[in-house]
Amino acid sequence: MGEALPIHHSFFCARYPLVLLFFLEEEANNMKQNLASSVIFIFLLFLNTECLNEQSPPGKPEILKCRSPEMETFTCWWKPGSDGGLPTNYTLFYSKEGKEQSYECPDYKTAGPSSCYFDKKHTNLWKYYNISIKATNKMGSNISNPHCVVLTSIVQPDSPVNLSLEVTQAAGIFYLWAKWSPPPLVDVRSGWVILHYELRIKSEEKEDWETIFVGQQAQYRGFKLLPGLNYIIQVRCMLNHGEWSEWSSGSYIQIPNGQPPGRPELLRCRSPEKETFTCWWKPGSDGGLPTNYTLFYRKEGDKSTNECPDYRTAGPSSCYFDKKHTSLWTTYTITVKATNKMGSNISEPQYVDVTYIVQPDPPVNLSLEVKKQVDGKPYLLLKWYPPPLADVKSGWLTLEYRLRLKPEEGEEWETIFVGHQTQYKLFSLNPGKKYIAQVHCKPDHGKWSEWSAENYIQIPSDIELKDVIVWISVAVLSVICLIIVWTIVLKGYNMVACILPPVPGPKIKGLDTHLLETGKSEELLSALGCQDFPPTSDCEDLLVEFLEVDDSEDQQLMPSHEKGKNMKSSHKETDRDSGRGSCDSSFLLSEKSSEPRVPPSAFQTPNLSEIPENNLRKSNFEIQTIDRKGKIPNISTGGVKLSTWPGAQLPNNQAPKWSYHNTADICKIALDTVNVKVSSVLVGTEETQQIQHSKPIETISEEKLDKKGEMKSLHSKVHQDTIQFLSNEKSPFLSAKLMDYVEIHKVNQAGTRAVLPKQKENHGKTENCTVPGTSKEYAKVSRVVDNSILVIIPVSSVQTTPMFQDPLEESVHNLQQSQTEKNMSYCFTAPSEHKIDSGGIDYLDPTSFMCSFN
């Protein structure tokens, strides 16, 4: 260790080897071994540091530069040399041109370390300064080389400040407009110094600067900028041909991708109520940039130009002038200015007088209503209200109205000027159409408003439709009726013809035989003669009887009655003899009917003698009934209407129907047929009767629609009557046919008035039945009367015959002997025996009536 240290010493500290060594030896000897080593180490460290500080005289300092920023003061900076490891003082000495005396620096602090600031006092602009620096420390001193300074040559200003940038635009090209301020220290204003500026610019992505010498102005404009680029700009300045200052800090500017706005256009101004108004403009192109629009106006008489008071109320691109800002009879000069980053543009001025821009809102609450005039014709009442904003009441605004209407599918409007009213009546309407109506209004001097919203109304066509429906239904019904009647005539004719013949046969037999035998046939005829209208029916009855005579009892009757002959030969022939005339001929045309007559067997029944009596009764009865025209209820004694006709035969029954109706028309019809009937009586064809019967029905149905009700009731009555008749006194032969008639009547009641043809099978049956029926005339009489309708159920001949035979025979006898008594008795007996279901009321007891009438 001891050895090594000196080596170390000598190596590092060549100047003090002996001293160190000596010192170290002494220490080592005096101290203990342990302590000595540590102390020595510390000393070594100490020595070592001493060695590094290099204690020596300072190195030579160097004057770096002197600079005057504004030619009023200046500052010099130096660079210290080595300090020789010791604290070193630096002193600046200067001497001025022409003077030996040198001075020390007046101010070391102001300009920072290693600098000397010469304030204005110590600055002489026109003289050289000889400046040197002396460094001094313990070990010695050192002086720099002298530095010769002339103030004018050391001038370098600070950088310009407050660089601001703008972009101007001309003809779509952007130009830079940069402004800055001179460095604050420099007194430019006094003109003491002159500053020159330089500007450099580059776009951010480029490396190279473009430098522009600006001159003395503190602004620059004109550099062309490209849109979409970001530029950085710096400036520097130079004072009186001195040095350039540093570049200022950079300013940035973003050139937007866009253009200045296009020219806006003031579209129109409108006042809805002559109290406020609104102007709208159309913006020009915005140049791709956010653009502001400003509206300026100047009122006539005002010198100042004002900005729009309210941009919001009337929506975008509009300016609303409220009441305060609205004057009438004053011209407004209005312009719109559009502004964006790239520039601005002003519209053409518009001259507006609120007086002439009044256009109200459309009227409101247009209501349409269809009303009826006194005569029931509809008219359209249109009502509306003036627009709510318009002050019509005070007279400030006077409105006129105009309506327009068109059918929904129509193309052309019909326009109606209404004037000042707020309602209108429209009379010329097409019913059933849907109309669209609108209304608009106009101030006395102004523009028409928009049309109000479309209003629809359906003009009802119920009235006419009803008519049409009624007429159509009437037509349809009548056609149906015609068809039905026609079919009846065609089809039913045959049927009835087939059905009827057997009925009259037996009666006629009785009549004929009796009368003919007695030779009172003529009397009978006269008695039954058609004296009145109702008699026509009698005639018919007679006809039937006679017909029967002709048909059924050819053999028997023929000899007795002249007419019988005719009948035999042919119906047609009969016409000639009896003089039945043309009337009959029509009926006679159908010859078919003649054939299916009552089978001869039926006619040959032994009851013939009785029948005449019945016929007589009939005739009497008929006469009575005729006398009691219109007194149907009265006739129907005992409360049973139907019972009034017991004595009548089937054919007779039909005739009475008409007699009952007794209406003039019917009578006429009947009259028309009287001749026929009369003749038909002679002819004795059943067909004629039926036809006659059917005819009146037709006529009634056609001609007496109004009396339908009556007619129907009458029909029903009649039919019922006939049924009753059938049931009552129907000769046995008829019994079978009763069924037929019943069915017919049912049909009638159904309202169709069609006589359903009974199948011929029935016919055959009836014929068959008649044979047994003849013996049981009364037994087969109707059984049941339902309500007013008599339903006759054919009692099986087999069953009934035994039942009825006895009473029938008795009755026959009785009748022959004394009609009244026996009838009476029969009246009482028959019901019980027959066990009629229909209580007493509807029971048709021929005898009972007989009794009453006889």
Add this chain to the structure above:
Amino acid sequence: MHTIMSKGASLKGVLLVVLLESNMFLPKTAVTSLPVCPSGSTGCQVSLGDLFDRAVKLSHYIHSLSTEMFNEFDERYAQGRGFITKAINGCHTSSLTTPEDKEQAQQIHHEDLLNLVLGVLRSWNDPLLHLVSEVKSIKEAPDTILWKAVKIEEQNKDLLEGMEKIVGQVHPGEIENEVYSRWSGLPSLQMADEDSRLFAFYNLLHCLRRDSHKIDNYLKLLKCRLIHDSNC
């Protein structure tokens, strides 16, 4: 009456009853148009309502005419000359302070408003007379313009007369001094320079249109206020 009758005629299929009714209205309407004889007055007068009806009709007509005349003139002579920009502040009646909006018009007392109307009407007597004579000097002046000028001049006189009657009824006895605004525009109508002369005409017609509207508007307001109690 006529309206009723014509309506009645125009309605197809209207019942006789309606016609009869309309006939029944005849005497009634006739009655309403009869002059009213207020007690204490020396002679019978036409009712104030009727006077206003006539006045309003007249003023309406005058304004329509003046509007048509102005438009015609504007179309024919003023195109592209920028007269409108010069015509601002150029009316000789602008010295008469008139209400400029509804609020003002409603606040002013009706007598004052009536007098204002009178004043404006009087102010136009003179210029209208000269207008008629000078219109003839316009090159190729269409007859329609001349005719309208004549018509307006006549109607304006009539209206003034009617208004004086109305004022006489509204506040009888007290007849305002003849306040009106003097017109000194005759020389400008006779200027040699055509452009200037046409502008003078333009301006006059422009002012006539404006003032006739003013009068019409005021009269309608007054009518509703005085006759219908502001409930037209």
